[in-house]
Amino acid sequence: DARVTQTPRHKVTEMGQEVTMRCQPILGHNTVFWYRQTMMQGLELLAYFRNRAPLDDSGMPKDRFSAEMPDATLATLKIQPSEPRDSAVYFCASGAFSRHTEAFFGQGTRLTVV
Amino acid sequence: LAKTTQPISMDSYEGQEVNITCSHNNIATNDYITWYQQFPSQGPRFIIQGYKTKVTNEVASLFIPADRKSSTLSLPRVSLSDTAVYYCLARNTGKLIFGQGTTLQVKP
Numbered sequence: 715d716a717r718v719t720q721t722p723r724h725k726v727t728e729m730g731q732e733v734t735m736r737c738q739p740i741l742g743h744n745t746v747f748w749y750r751q752t753m754m755q756g757l758e759l760l761a762y763f764r765n766r767a768p769l770d771d772s773g774m775p776k777d778r779f780s781a782e783m784p785d786a787t788l789a790t791l792k793i794q795p796s797e798p799r800d801s802a803v804y805f806c807a808s809g810a811f812s813r814h815t816e817a818f819f820g821q822g823t824r825l826t827v828v
Numbered sequence: 829l830a831k832t833t834q835p836i837s838m839d840s841y842e843g844q845e846v847n848i849t850c851s852h853n854n855i856a857t858n859d860y861i862t863w864y865q866q867f868p869s870q871g872p873r874f875i876i877q878g879y880k881t882k883v884t885n886e887v888a889s890l891f892i893p894a895d896r897k898s899s900t901l902s903l904p905r906v907s908l909s910d911t912a913v914y915y916c917l918a919r920n921t922g923k924l925i926f927g928q929g930t931t932l933q934v935k936p
Contacts, residue, residue: 718871745922757872757915757926770923805871811922816862819871 716740718820720806726826732794735823737806738787743818745811746789748774748781751822752802760804763789764811796827830855830918837931846903848930850916853897859918861892861899866913866929875914876901906934 719738727733739746748760761771766783774781778800780792793800803824809817833851840846852861860879864872876883878890878899889902903910913929 747924749926756928759923759925762923764922807871807924809922816874816877817872817924819873822869822871 716818718806718808718818720804720820720823722823723821724824724826726828727796729797729827730795731827732792733796733800733825733827735791735804735806735825737789737791737808737820739789739806739808740810740818741787743808743810745809745817746783747805747807747809747817748789748791749805749807750802751805757805760791793825796825798827801825801827830859832916832918832927834914834916834927834930836928837933839933839935840906841935842907843905846906846910846932846934848901848903848914848916848932849898850901851898852916852918855896855918861890861896862917862919862924863888863890863901864915864917864926866915872915872926903932906932908934908936910934 721736745764747762750758760774761781763783783789803822805819805822807817807819830852860877862877863875865875866872876888876890878892880892883890891900911934913931915926915929
């Protein structure tokens with residue numbers, strides 16, 4: 715059963731520390747999304763990639779966030795330095811995209827910055 | 829990207845049919861209407877997608893009138909396990925933008 719895998723599932727860190735979240739998209743999917751979800755803001759699109767190239771990262775705070783796809787099996791989202799306001803659930807999703815196809819979401823990484 | 833508007837919350841009872849309507853007045857010609865479902869502590873899950881008229885799968889039906897300015901997700905005979913947030917999206921390029929969604933509470 716193909717699925718998007720995110721690690722870690724939970725992360726508690728101190729303010730100022732670097733946080734790296736990882737995502738393994740479904741094999742063969744060429745599009746990857748990163749989202750952040752909070753009660754206040756809902757689901758926010760941070761960045762998305764197609765064929766490993768970033769297409770849109772306008773939703774991401776550039777000074778502290780970075781997203782990369784080192785290869786087709788790994789996407790990373792990094793926060794450096796982390797702040798308490800970054801506390802949220804971060805979701806990765808992948809799809810084999812044309813406009814007719816769906817996105818599959820991972821279980822998310824719950825980040826708490828204290 | 830077309831902006832979508834849907835009710836913030838709805839209540840229903842087990843066994844009833846639930847219809848959630850989404851407004852997308854500025855939908856573009858190439859946009860498809862897509863619905864996702866999200867349970868607490870899980871990522872969203874695709875339910876159904878359509879362009880016009882009616883689409884039905886094992887989970888739901890989607891009705892889109894000819895002018896495509898709105899759409900209605902229909903869930904037949906809901907159960908307690910259908911309690912979730914339902915998101916309506918209009919998309920064409922593959923970029924998925926989620927609005928606030930509709931929180932459906934199914935009561936016994």
